[in-house]
Amino acid sequence: MRPTVHDIAAAAGVSLATVDRVLNQRPGVRHVTREKVEAAIRDLGYVRDVAAANLAKSRVYPLTFILPASDNSFMHGLNAEIRAAMARSAAERTDIRIVEVPAFDPQALVRELETVATEKPSGVALVATDAPDVRAAVDRLVKDGIPVVTLVSDLTGSLRHHYAGVDNIAAGRTAARLLGRFLGGAQGEIAILAGSMLVRDHRERLEGFTAVMAQEFPALHLLSVLEGRDDPEVAHMLIADALGKNDGIIGIYSLGAGNRGLVRALKEKAVDRTLTVIAHELTVHTRAALLDGTIDAILNQDAGHEVRSAIRVLKAKADGLAVIDAQERIRLDIFLKDNLP
Amino acid sequence: MRPTVHDIAAAAGVSLATVDRVLNQRPGVRHVTREKVEAAIRDLGYVRDVAAANLAKSRVYPLTFILPASDNSFMHGLNAEIRAAMARSAAERTDIRIVEVPAFDPQALVRELETVATEKPSGVALVATDAPDVRAAVDRLVKDGIPVVTLVSDLTGSLRHHYAGVDNIAAGRTAARLLGRFLGGAQGEIAILAGSMLVRDHRERLEGFTAVMAQEFPALHLLSVLEGRDDPEVAHMLIADALGKNDGIIGIYSLGAGNRGLVRALKEKAVDRTLTVIAHELTVHTRAALLDGTIDAILNQDAGHEVRSAIRVLKAKADGLAVIDAQERIRLDIFLKDNLP
């Protein structure tokens, strides 16, 4: 049997109340006594029974998720996964709130972070917009003792406790190698469709992609980046235009959202030519395109895993517990038509 | 606030004791009364607080893991992950026991399953050897009310509650497509190195691989399967021999273990030729080979995920709770040198 507070009290030769004061960092314990208790805790290998503690505290974890109000499949999926987690709130003792802020608007995000700070939740998860003010606001939250996890897009250089998302540089590099290898030794042009260079994850994907391309596949020439603003219509226009003007294009890397437009353009303009296409995020549209051969590979991040991981980490941090790192690593999924879930 | 047993009792107009009898399926409740209580449970949306219940029961989940006594990196890794889970036993209320049985020996496995049945654990996880007797033994366990999860290798057609492992047919198909695409339109021979055709997961990988190869890459000719018994020495010998005799080989698919031998053979015999190589399972050896370019892609199943998933599922089944399917799907990881963890 694992030791309880009673065992600690007996071993340290103090009362239960004193053990409790030490464990919960309440005042009124002399230094020497505190050390006696801590020694007993170490010796017996006591670990607080979190379930019992939470029961006694009737603890719930109020968690706030701050998301950009973007109207694309990925954000909708993320939203749905958070709602699914809300449905499990009772069992998980969470009380989850979703807040939407205008996308790509650092100031709005900062204001929201400040509002959230006054509510003192057990934890905050946010899709970070990369700006110094946001960093500062996050750091303030952390210094107030509130666990913070970045979701999907990281905020490097800030004090956030954890990042629940994929390594986007690695994603870009992987896309480059897949595209390069799939194209064999062929020579030609590569079109790149991004959402916006203002978002960190897209910038990082591009960075990784161009690095590997330059180093390992010099026969492939990268065209300048098309910014589709994650909008299917814009994406369609840009790709249709590019394919019409340039028949040297033999490959496409779509690193953002709005792939419905990309797929439509491909079906209209590229039936007669062989294009190799790599895209991000598995949606109904990209899935269908992968199956019918329009897209050759999809790189994906599992929003469900990201949300569940963020919640686990926030709860653990709120309790000062360790997390299983391997479990919380969000993996880059590579889907070919053969290994779709 | 979520409803408690007290609320149910009040709503159903019965006493706490009766609610308890209904909840824990104890005898001594008239049919009509039982239905009144169940109605109240539904109406109020009561869900038992598992943490409190476990606390009251001082419940632990005795779990038994049955593994083949195989001496390869993957099984060692699996073993290590189970031990890591044992280290978390206190917090997770588990009491995990590992039993090793001779590999590829259905009778030994059946005997062990029968022994385990007498111990009435809360759950059993096993790496299944595919045989009718084993299926029957598993079915008996299930009928005794003991949750059973197959690990790594499934036992289709049995009553096991869940399979914690990858889809090996999909894995084989994916390997085929990667190899085919990486080879461009080239023509040549493909060597296949397996552990043994007696193991279901290897058979399934081969099945998926040959299917896609035949259908989509007719220019590639598959050589007959080499069985390396998951042994590095045997694998080395077989591959070195094949490469020496046949210089039409342009690709290799290694779908089992013992890749240390494969890598050594490649470094000795294939420095001057360009081979495309796909292997399974990320280990120190395959990892190094991927980084230095000897191997082009690694397909992997995350043993840690499999073990944690098996434990979660067994606990949930023991409590009659639902599992999050998406969370328990074990994914096929595809590693290129760019997205290694």
Next chain:
DNA sequence: CCAAATCTGATGTACGTAAATCAAAAAATA
């Protein structure tokens, strides 16, 4: 050395459920 301040112990209640006991009520049987 006494008063004040600080520390410690003893005790009780609570969290939500499990499980047991005994008494009382209701139903079934004779």
Next chain:
DNA sequence: TATTTTTTGATTTACGTACATCAGATTTGG
């Protein structure tokens, strides 16, 4: 109707921890 059997209620203890209160002990400062 009397008796037995079955069903239900009331109550208590327990799980391991949190938290509050009050009394008693010990340590400080003057």
